[in-house]
Amino acid sequence: MQTRVTVESIARAPVPTVVPSAHVSDVAKILVKQNVGAVVVARDYEPLGIITERDIIERVVFANKDLREVVAQEIMTAPLLTIDSIRTIEEALEIMHKTHVRRLVVVKGEKLVGLVTERRLLIARDSLVRHK
DSSP states (O other), X not given: OOOOOBHHHHSBSSOOEEOTTOBHHHHHHHHHHHTOSEEEEEETTEEEEEEEHHHHIIIIITTTOOTTTOBHHHHOBOSOOEEETTOBHHHHHHHHHXXXXXXXXXXXXXXXXXXXXXXXXXXXXXXXXXXX
């Protein structure tokens, strides 16, 4: 089943972002305050990398590093996997399956416009199936 629903239409926006020099302690505060599992590291709306809860646990907590000393660009995952805003739910899910990721940054050109998770995509797809 091919739908023409774009990833931009279901993406989380605005995307929680931090600058590359942000301390991981501030990243963690954003994750908790906004109830999200990831933040995008960006400079002037250009996405550079992503930090997930798991990144903080593995690269800071388990590595016995100080949350107040480590900065975002030290632990972010880069290069970032992005998807163009006009692509479909199915295309996004296919990219996630092939690359073994659960989040894609949605872009228009070089500009960050949203973030989609595998869960959000599956819920949207299932909702479309039920309403047909």
